[in-house]
Amino acid sequence: MSGENAPFGHVAIIGLGLIGGSIGLAVRECMPDVTVSGWDSDADVRAVATRRGLAHVVPDTVAEAVADADLVILCVPVRAMEEVAATLAGKLKPDCIVSDVGSCKVSVAEAIARVLPGQPIVPAHPVAGTEHSGPEAGFASLFKNRWCIVTPCAATDPDDAEKVMAFWRGIGATVETMAPDHHDLVLAVTSHVPHLIAYTIVGTASDLEEVTRSEVIKYSAGGFRDFTRIAASDPTMWRDVFLSNKHAVLEILQRYSEDLTALQRAIRWGDGDALFEHFAKTREIRRSIIEEGQDDARPDFGRGDHTGAVLPDGTAGD
Amino acid sequence: MSGENAPFGHVAIIGLGLIGGSIGLAVRECMPDVTVSGWDSDADVRAVATRRGLAHVVPDTVAEAVADADLVILCVPVRAMEEVAATLAGKLKPDCIVSDVGSCKVSVAEAIARVLPGQPIVPAHPVAGTEHSGPEAGFASLFKNRWCIVTPCAATDPDDAEKVMAFWRGIGATVETMAPDHHDLVLAVTSHVPHLIAYTIVGTASDLEEVTRSEVIKYSAGGFRDFTRIAASDPTMWRDVFLSNKHAVLEILQRYSEDLTALQRAIRWGDGDALFEHFAKTREIRRSIIEEGQDDARPDFGRGDHTGAVLPDGTAGD
Ligand SMILES: NC(=O)c1ccc[n+]([C@@H]2O[C@H](COP(=O)([O-])OP(=O)(O)OC[C@H]3O[C@@H](n4cnc5c(N)ncnc54)[C@H](OP(=O)(O)O)[C@@H]3O)[C@@H](O)[C@H]2O)c1
Ligand SMILES: NC(=O)c1ccc[n+]([C@@H]2O[C@H](COP(=O)([O-])OP(=O)(O)OC[C@H]3O[C@@H](n4cnc5c(N)ncnc54)[C@H](OP(=O)(O)O)[C@@H]3O)[C@@H](O)[C@H]2O)c1
Numbered sequence: 001m002s003g004e005n006a007p008f009g010h011v012a013i014i015g016l017g018l019i020g021g022s023i024g025l026a027v028r029e030c031m032p033d034v035t036v037s038g039w040d041s042d043a044d045v046r047a048v049a050t051r052r053g054l055a056h057v058v059p060d061t062v063a064e065a066v067a068d069a070d071l072v073i074l075c076v077p078v079r080a081m082e083e084v085a086a087t088l089a090g091k092l093k094p095d096c097i098v099s100d101v102g103s104c105k106v107s108v109a110e111a112i113a114r115v116l117p118g119q120p121i122v123p124a125h126p127v128a129g130t131e132h133s134g135p136e137a138g139f140a141s142l143f144k145n146r147w148c149i150v151t152p153c154a155a156t157d158p159d160d161a162e163k164v165m166a167f168w169r170g171i172g173a174t175v176e177t178m179a180p181d182h183h184d185l186v187l188a189v190t191s192h193v194p195h196l197i198a199y200t201i202v203g204t205a206s207d208l209e210e211v212t213r214s215e216v217i218k219y220s221a222g223g224f225r226d227f228t229r230i231a232a233s234d235p236t237m238w239r240d241v242f243l244s245n246k247h248a249v250l251e252i253l254q255r256y257s258e259d260l261t262a263l264q265r266a267i268r269w270g271d272g273d274a275l276f277e278h279f280a281k282t283r284e285i286r287r288s289i290i291e292e293g294q295d296d297a298r299p300d301f302g303r304g305d306h307t308g309a310v311l312p313d314g315t316a317g318d
Numbered sequence: 319m320s321g322e323n324a325p326f327g328h329v330a331i332i333g334l335g336l337i338g339g340s341i342g343l344a345v346r347e348c349m350p351d352v353t354v355s356g357w358d359s360d361a362d363v364r365a366v367a368t369r370r371g372l373a374h375v376v377p378d379t380v381a382e383a384v385a386d387a388d389l390v391i392l393c394v395p396v397r398a399m400e401e402v403a404a405t406l407a408g409k410l411k412p413d414c415i416v417s418d419v420g421s422c423k424v425s426v427a428e429a430i431a432r433v434l435p436g437q438p439i440v441p442a443h444p445v446a447g448t449e450h451s452g453p454e455a456g457f458a459s460l461f462k463n464r465w466c467i468v469t470p471c472a473a474t475d476p477d478d479a480e481k482v483m484a485f486w487r488g489i490g491a492t493v494e495t496m497a498p499d500h501h502d503l504v505l506a507v508t509s510h511v512p513h514l515i516a517y518t519i520v521g522t523a524s525d526l527e528e529v530t531r532s533e534v535i536k537y538s539a540g541g542f543r544d545f546t547r548i549a550a551s552d553p554t555m556w557r558d559v560f561l562s563n564k565h566a567v568l569e570i571l572q573r574y575s576e577d578l579t580a581l582q583r584a585i586r587w588g589d590g591d592a593l594f595e596h597f598a599k600t601r602e603i604r605r606s607i608i609e610e611g612q613d614d615a616r617p618d619f620g621r622g623d624h625t626g627a628v629l630p631d632g633t634a635g636d
Contacts, residue, residue, distance in 0.1 A: 191540030222509025
């Protein structure tokens, strides 16, 4: 996408960690004529960002970073969005669109609108990431063929929403729109509660007196290992997500706990049919995910596709 | 390992699914002088086993399959072990060792001893598998560099235990011994409860009225996807595991539920510090697993190593 066709001439990224850094690298690769400026509150992060070229320029002040921007994307933890947005007041061009990548949308959109009244706002959430964070973690292809959910609200100008959607398509994402509260419920079940569950069982395992830490680690291939990867995600980011998406997370947790209690009861009373029926049902979901192309039956989840490597069978399982 | 050095001259495998089939292929590859016979109650499975060469011979009756065996390995679902072992009574050489691969050990060892009194018994559990099952699923390298836990009991002759351990080493596994009840507790936390949790949340997600099945599938990259893989595991096998390892599973589930309730309460009351502290702690476990070599920081978990492919960054995360 060239500068003429790119929806914005100058994009400013605030927060140069995994997501912010990846956006910077992706724009430089996919839209070479677009100017990218970046800023982070941490001088060390700014130094790494300069060295890695996460943006063309990484000035010392946020004012310089956003002065000429047509699009500002806030890429900081969810509960830092309001504070960071507040520092932009009076420093933006009047038609500069403010967007963000926060993992929950209702609270973030409200927070930004509160401190930047009158500024066009188009919240978005790229459903892509890794367990790593910080300015060394980003890479240009992070969003390729991943979903990005744009959540316009009543006040959003449809043209502005369209530009932000074109931007995400330009760096490789597949874009969907959703109402902010619906987004928060969908992500509570597909992401937030799974993370909380993983954090919990990994903690439970490490607290057991009868089983040593080393045993837990050694035999983690039996299923536990996948949970440890999720439970290694950034603590600041996830604390913020749970506190900000409290309502939807508690709602899903309540249902989950009821379902777990039912299975626990079936185990206690030896109700094999109830267990079998439940386990057979969940298999279907996996099949649909593979059919949908959201995953791959191969054990590397098709991650080798980038190099064209054909991968052999791997091991996980029991 | 040649026939002279191999601990057994003739190995019989009963149950030719993922694990049984993989053992057959592994023995044929790693111990070419050892004779492998196989049997399964299902004639279709026997036909596939013959076609794929999971054993040298796959006779029509279990009596023929075990007649000359020095080692019989039961590779059927945990709750079928007793019934299958009972069919072997009177058909084995007196010094033929009976082993199994069941995912829980106390109940299986008791069941086999009950129906084959006087026969040498050495239970084992290879901690390796995939989400697939059946006679098409096995492959020779499944146990390479994976743990196999051998759980001798008071009646086990140490020489017999040593032979079974040498057998597993011969097909690539790293062998540990453990008391049967300790095995069941360790596996409850590293495997059985993680599977139950995954089965539960995948079920909860598919029952939500407000969120469509298609949305759950689309946005599964946010964390949910790893759970769907686990929750696609064989329903029969897992029903049996939960019913047979009931005591340890219920014990771990109780602790897990208390821990989840504490985090849920922290979310409800906005206790960010408690959340942060918990999430920071679980990160450490992940680091230890990577240091221990049980996993890999690379997104394919090092599964590409077999082909020597260097894999790029992948995406999972939020
Ligand atoms: N990781 C994912 O999987 C993922 C996926 C989609 C969306 N998101 C969302 O993307 C956002 C960023 O996540 P990330 O994974 O990129 O995190 P990250 O790698 O930790 O990056 C966040 C960056 O923001 C900086 N920062 C923190 N507080 C700040 C403040 N008050 N002012 C300015 N900069 C500040 C951090 O600097 P310090 O390190 O000095 O604090 C860090 O450089 C979050 O809202 C998250 O919910 C994450
Ligand atoms: N999968 C894992 O991750 C894993 C890992 C370690 C240990 N294990 C243990 O290994 C054992 C086998 O699991 P698997 O994954 O190999 O399962 P599988 O692929 O389903 O194979 C089990 C085989 O046993 C046969 N079978 C079932 N009931 C039988 C009976 N009464 N008599 C004779 N054959 C019978 C099945 O035939 P039908 O299909 O006709 O029923 C099937 O061919 C289980 O005890 C499991 O706990 C599994």
